[in-house]
Amino acid sequence: MNLAIRDIRYNRGRFILTSIGLGLLLGVVISMGGIYRGLFADALAVLNFTKADIWVVQQDTNGPFAENSRIPEDIKYRIRAVPGVEEASPLSFQTIQIERLGKPFRFFLIGYDLNGFGGPPGIIAGRDIRQKHYEMVVAKAMKMEVGEKIHLGLHDYTVVGITGKVVSSGGDPAAYVSLADAQDIQFKKDNDAIRNDRERIGANLAGIQTLSPAQTKFLQQNITGITESTHTVNTVVARLAPGANLHEVQERISRWNHFRPLSVEEQTKILTKGMIEKARMQLGLFRIILLVISAVIISLIIYTSTIDKIKVIATLKLIGSQNRVIIGMILQQSLLMGIIAYGIGYLLIKLTYDKFPRRIVLEAFDLQALFVIVIAICTISSFVGIRKALKVEPAEALGG
Amino acid sequence: MDKTMHAIEVENLTKIYGKGETAVTAIADATFQVKPGELVAILGPSGSGKTTLLTSIGLINEPTHGKVVIDGTTVADEGWLPGIDLKRLRREKLGFIFQHHNLIPFLTALENVMVALEINNLPKNEAKNRATELLAALNLGHRLTNYPMALSGGEAQRVAIARALANKPKVILADEPTAALDTVNGKNVMALLKKLAVGNNSAILVVTHDHRMVEGFDRIFHVSDGRIADETNNLGEE
Ligand SMILES: Nc1ncnc2c1ncn2[C@@H]1O[C@H](COP(=O)(O)OP(=O)(O)OP(=O)(O)O)[C@@H](O)[C@H]1O
Numbered sequence: 001m002n003l004a005i006r007d008i009r010y011n012r013g014r015f016i017l018t019s020i021g022l023g024l025l026l027g028v029v030i031s032m033g034g035i036y037r038g039l040f041a042d043a044l045a046v047l048n049f050t051k052a053d054i055w056v057v058q059q060d061t062n063g064p065f066a067e068n069s070r071i072p073e074d075i076k077y078r079i080r081a082v083p084g085v086e087e088a089s090p091l092s093f094q095t096i097q098i099e100r101l102g103k104p105f106r107f108f109l110i111g112y113d114l115n116g117f118g119g120p121p122g123i124i125a126g127r128d129i130r131q132k133h134y135e136m137v138v139a140k141a142m143k144m145e146v147g148e149k150i151h152l153g154l155h156d157y158t159v160v161g162i163t164g165k166v167v168s169s170g171g172d173p174a175a176y177v178s179l180a181d182a183q184d185i186q187f188k189k190d191n192d193a194i195r196n197d198r199e200r201i202g203a204n205l206a207g208i209q210t211l212s213p214a215q216t217k218f219l220q221q222n223i224t225g226i227t228e229s230t231h232t233v234n235t236v237v238a239r240l241a242p243g244a245n246l247h248e249v250q251e252r253i254s255r256w257n258h259f260r261p262l263s264v265e266e267q268t269k270i271l272t273k274g275m276i277e278k279a280r281m282q283l284g285l286f287r288i289i290l291l292v293i294s295a296v297i298i299s300l301i302i303y304t305s306t307i308d309k310i311k312v313i314a315t316l317k318l319i320g321s322q323n324r325v326i327i328g329m330i331l332q333q334s335l336l337m338g339i340i341a342y343g344i345g346y347l348l349i350k351l352t353y354d355k356f357p358r359r360i361v362l363e364a365f366d367l368q369a370l371f372v373i374v375i376a377i378c379t380i381s382s383f384v385g386i387r388k389a390l391k392v393e394p395a396e397a398l399g400g
Numbered sequence: 401m402d403k404t405m406h407a408i409e410v411e412n413l414t415k416i417y418g419k420g421e422t423a424v425t426a427i428a429d430a431t432f433q434v435k436p437g438e439l440v441a442i443l444g445p446s447g448s449g450k451t452t453l454l455t456s457i458g459l460i461n462e463p464t465h466g467k468v469v470i471d472g473t474t475v476a477d478e479g480w481l482p483g484i485d486l487k488r489l490r491r492e493k494l495g496f497i498f499q500h501h502n503l504i505p506f507l508t509a510l511e512n513v514m515v516a517l518e519i520n521n522l523p524k525n526e527a528k529n530r531a532t533e534l535l536a537a538l539n540l541g542h543r544l545t546n547y548p549m550a551l552s553g554g555e556a557q558r559v560a561i562a563r564a565l566a567n568k569p570k571v572i573l574a575d576e577p578t579a580a581l582d583t584v585n586g587k588n589v590m591a592l593l594k595k596l597a598v599g600n601n602s603a604i605l606v607v608t609h610d611h612r613m614v615e616g617f618d619r620i621f622h623v624s625d626g627r628i629a630d631e632t633n634n635l636g637e638e
Pocket residue numbers: 417418424425426444445446447448449450451452453
């Protein structure tokens with residue numbers, strides 16, 4: 001006869017309530033692990049979806065995600081010419097926050113070369129961008145419909161397609177436009193600003209006495225040309241030909257000065273170590289604290305339920321029960337409570353995780369590790385009860 | 401007399417609680433034997449040492465001095481015999497009944513009896529059959545699935561009797577088993593206890609306050625201030 005189960009059956013209300021409470025706690029622990037994995041997945045999303053081997057960024061920066069990086073778009077031609085490089089494609093990234101439907105609307109805008117790569121990883125509704133201008137593909141999380149329009153910079157953009165779970169390293173959903181459009185949105189000034197700039201340059205040049213009017217005019221045209229140019233990108237990504245040596249290609253590009261060729265491995269390190277390390281430690285700390293709280297609660301519950309059973313335990317000893325019967329009763333209850341609470345917590349998160357504002361990634365390893373930890377906690381927590389139970393004298397069954 | 405014939409042998413049993421100035425001698429120098437199947441009633445005022453006598457024989461309370469032999473096994477000789485497995489002796493040779501039934505609240509009547517059998521390593525099915533039979537013999541066939549809370553005092557006490565008798569112990573120790581019951585129920589419980597004990601050939605020691613309960617007993621011990629007088633002996637067997 002299993003005394004643990006019999007006791008639980010008799011006191012099921014209390015047992016169920018405690019298990020639910022513990023379950024909620026473990027649910028939070030599970031979700032925190034999931035949030036951490038989600039941070040990880042989010043941080044690496046664009047990096048992974050782009051499927052590039054090398055990220056060429058501005059020298060001395062950890063761009064384009066961790067730091068600002070600006071390089072001229074036409075460097076792509078030089079990169080394509082490097083032996084071992086199969087493709088090179090420019091990308092532009094910017095975070096945009098506008099007002100939409102009366103609420104702040106934040107997303108990560110990716111500009112890509114329609115003939116290159118780095119565009120939306122997969123279209124789940126609508127189609128890819130086909131025209132060079134004013135078309136947009138958005139991540140599902142932006143909750144926009146195909147055909148909707150949004151005003152960015154100086155123009156309206158129409159959503160033509162929806163893509164999956166692409167997010168910025170900060171977790172903002174991503175949207176794609178053509179590179180030219182992205183550059184326009186990022187750099188193009190409106191007419192007033194252009195007129196202002198031109199006047200300012202003209203005034204400055206006019207102030208230089210040594211220039212002839214013809215020289216002034218020539219300079220003014222060139223300078224405004226440069227300041228109005230938008231042919232800047234944040235990175236040029238490259239894919240290597242099969243069998244090409246990554247280090248050799250990196251070596252060559254570094255020799256040019258002004259550029260830093262980052263491998264995927266280096267980018268991953270920048271993104272994970274630098275950007276989400278603190279969040280990881282914080283979540284880890286919370287998880288430990290919550291597990292300690294769970295351990296304290298389980299110990300307390302097991303201890304009080306042992307105290308409630310002193311007379312039962314004394315009676316069992318009096319009629320000659322072996323210690324294993326009594327230890328088994330307490331340990332099994334503790335384990336059962338842990339297992340049920342774990343199940344409740346797991347179900348809770350399993351059923352709700354896709355409704356969390358940030359991505360939750362449930363990894364089998366994390367879930368198994370937590371299960372083992374819960375079992376360990378239950379075993380250790382039951383020791384306080386078991387210790388108490390073993391000290392009970394059979395004579396205590398006689399009183400009252 | 402052949403010593404192995406005795407269910408209980410007690411020689412110069414003394415139990416002293418505490419030490420020094422606060423020491424209380426609860427049992428002083430008791431010597432007696434009880435044969436298998438003998439019914440012994442223990443009478444005496446409150447605090448005279450009746451419970452102490454039972455718990456010392458019942459392997460719950462370590463005797464301070466003297467010898468205790470249960471069913472031929474010496475368990476105490478100036479304290480517990482080294483290496484003695486008290487729990488095992490308790491579950492194999494002894495049955496206990498208390499004033500309050502001491503049933504396990506989260507087990508049904510049937511399970512309360514089964515638990516005693518199962519800790520004595522009886523397979524579950526046999527335990528169930530034996531427990532069901534015993535409870536039927538105690539007129540509790542209709543109460544098998546009730547929890548102790550749902551039993552009357554008399555019913556609960558009969559379940560406790562079934563539990564005490566389940567392993568056919570050589571010795572049954574009952575401490576005021578009828579004190580919480582009215583006279584009719586008390587007599588009924590006592591009669592069933594006696595009947596089953598005799599059927600098992602178990603020796604039985606019953607502490608009681610109530611003179612009306614002792615009729616039909618073979619011997620009556622009077623305890624006062626820790627001293628035991630065997631009234632039946634005084635009345636002249638030996
Ligand atoms: N655990 C103990 N520690 C110290 N003294 C005790 C202990 N148990 C009993 N005594 C003392 O030993 C004496 C005998 O007690 P015991 O319980 O055996 O009496 P009793 O005859 O069963 O009384 P009652 O009829 O009230 O149950 C009493 O003076 C009591 O105070």
